[in-house]
Amino acid sequence: MSSFPISLAAISSDMAMEFISSIVLEIGKCLLGPVFEAVGQRVNYVVKVKENIEQLSKQVRELEKTKESVENLIKQVERKGEDIKDSVTKWLEDVKSIVDETNSFINNEIKENGSCFKGLYPNCGSRYQLSKKAGEKMKRIKELQEGGRFDVVSDPAPPLGIEFMCDRDFQMFKSRELAIKEIREALRDENVHVIGVYGMGGVGKTTLVKEIGKQVEKEKLFDKVVMAVVSQDRNLKQIQGEIAGMLPLEFEEKEDVLERAQKLSRKLQNEKSILIILDDMWDYLDLKQLGIPLDLDDNNQRERRGCCKILLTTRSQDVCHEMKTNLVVLKTYKTKMFSFLPFGSFSLKNPIPNS
Numbered sequence: 532m533s534s535f536p537i538s539l540a541a542i543s544s545d546m547a548m549e550f551i552s553s554i555v556l557e558i559g560k561c562l563l564g565p566v567f568e569a570v571g572q573r574v575n576y577v578v579k580v581k582e583n584i585e586q587l588s589k590q591v592r593e594l595e596k597t598k599e600s601v602e603n604l605i606k607q608v609e610r611k612g613e614d615i616k617d618s619v620t621k622w623l624e625d626v627k628s629i630v631d632e633t634n635s636f637i638n639n640e641i642k643e644n645g646s647c648f649k650g651l652y653p654n655c656g657s658r659y660q661l662s663k664k665a666g667e668k669m670k671r672i673k674e675l676q677e678g679g680r681f682d683v684v685s686d687p688a689p690p691l692g693i694e695f696m697c698d699r700d701f702q703m704f705k706s707r708e709l710a711i712k713e714i715r716e717a718l719r720d721e722n723v724h725v726i727g728v729y730g731m732g733g734v735g736k737t738t739l740v741k742e743i744g745k746q747v748e749k750e751k752l753f754d755k756v757v758m759a760v761v762s763q764d765r766n767l768k769q770i771q772g773e774i775a776g777m778l779p780l781e782f783e784e785k786e787d788v789l790e791r792a793q794k795l796s797r798k799l800q801n802e803k804s805i806l807i808i809l810d811d812m813w814d815y816l817d818l819k820q821l822g823i824p825l826d827l828d829d830n831n832q833r834e835r836r837g838c839c840k841i842l843l844t845t846r847s848q849d850v851c852h853e854m855k856t857n858l859v860v861l862k863t864y865k866t867k868m869f870s871f872l873p874f875g876s877f878s879l880k881n882p883i884p885n886s
Contacts, residue, residue, distance in 0.1 A: 580662035584637070587665045590672045591633045597679045598626045604684045613685035626675055633668050687779060692748070707739060714743055717857060718752060718806065718840060724825060725841045727856030729848055736844040740808050743842065747806060753840075758808040761816060771795055771822055774807065788820070795822030799839060809843040815853040 601623065605615055710728075717723045728736050741758070748756040759773035771791045775782055780798045782791050799805060799822070807823060809816065818825050818841070825839050843854060 580659075580665070583662045583665040583669070587633065587669050587672075588637060590669055590676070591630055591637075594626060594672050594676055594679075595630060597676060598623065598630070601679055601681060601684060604681070608685040612688040614688065615685050616681075616683070619681060619684045622675065622678055622681075626679070629668065629671055629675060633672070636664065636668065692777070707735070707742075710739060711743055711746070714740075714842070715747065715752075718743075718747060718842070720857075723840070723857045725843070725854055725856045727843050727845060727851035727854060729845045729851055732846055737810050740810065740842055740844055744806060744808055753804045753806040755802055755805045756808065757805065758810060760810045761812045763811075763813045765813075765816070767821060770809075774822075778802075792820060792822030796824045800824050802838065804838045806840050806842060809841060812843050812845040812850050812854070813847065814850060 601619065605619070608615070714726060714728070717726050728740060730736055744756040744758060747753050755778065757774050757777040759770045761770060767788045768791065771788070772782065774780075775791075775795060775798075778798055780795065782794065786794070799807075823839065823841070825841065841854075843850075843856070845851060
């Protein structure tokens, strides 16, 4: 003993055990190799119990800070209406569980077994068990800490569905029932691409097409139904934005109408089947300029684009002619009910006549 530069009696029991064990471990590694490493791990549990507990306390505090950061990110995206990813929710649950377990372990088990830290000859069995549990928890905390490095904590908010735009107090009058039936038949016709609904303002054209959109989407007649308001003072960027918001598709603020049209066209062509409702049209609208891949002057393309159909509302029959609609719903002024152009006056396979 006298050959050591530091007297064991002058240092704590933990330091003494660690000092001795380090010498024993080095000798054991030389003599027994890998076999002794397993034994050495157990010895370390006994010797470094205090160090492991302190390290565990530090790691759990760091994990709580990471959890707080993730929760702050969640608050930000929730204000945008975005959906939190399931993996993030599961991570938060796991973190709460391990934090609660660890705090309970530190506050209860260690206090109950506090005597194992005292004296030059502590209870090695208790030290081993406590240190081993601390090590296991540190391993789990490390995994969660690494798993908490989320680049994204949410998914974009689901696009606005047509059903949320419908009037809750919609009433199925006889006139509406007949109009819906005729329009739905036209929507099922592969040769019909543009359907026009026209009448005076306030007769319920918008309510009607919204209800039709809800029905055909629910019945899977179309994979997607989107809607935009054109209005008299039409704004192409705004119309593109309303359609994109229901797909969903994001535009950059700096993108002009042409750039948005190209992006919107690519997106629409990737849809299997889509119904686009254009409400409150006052004059002719160039669909290609908007980004809708349907050329009304190209009969061959009209056949190929069976997956994309337009349902428009207007106060002008001239708009229906200009947009080459296949079906027009009229308003009867005296009864304020919907009626139809006689099917004999035009073919559903061809646009209505100009006369």
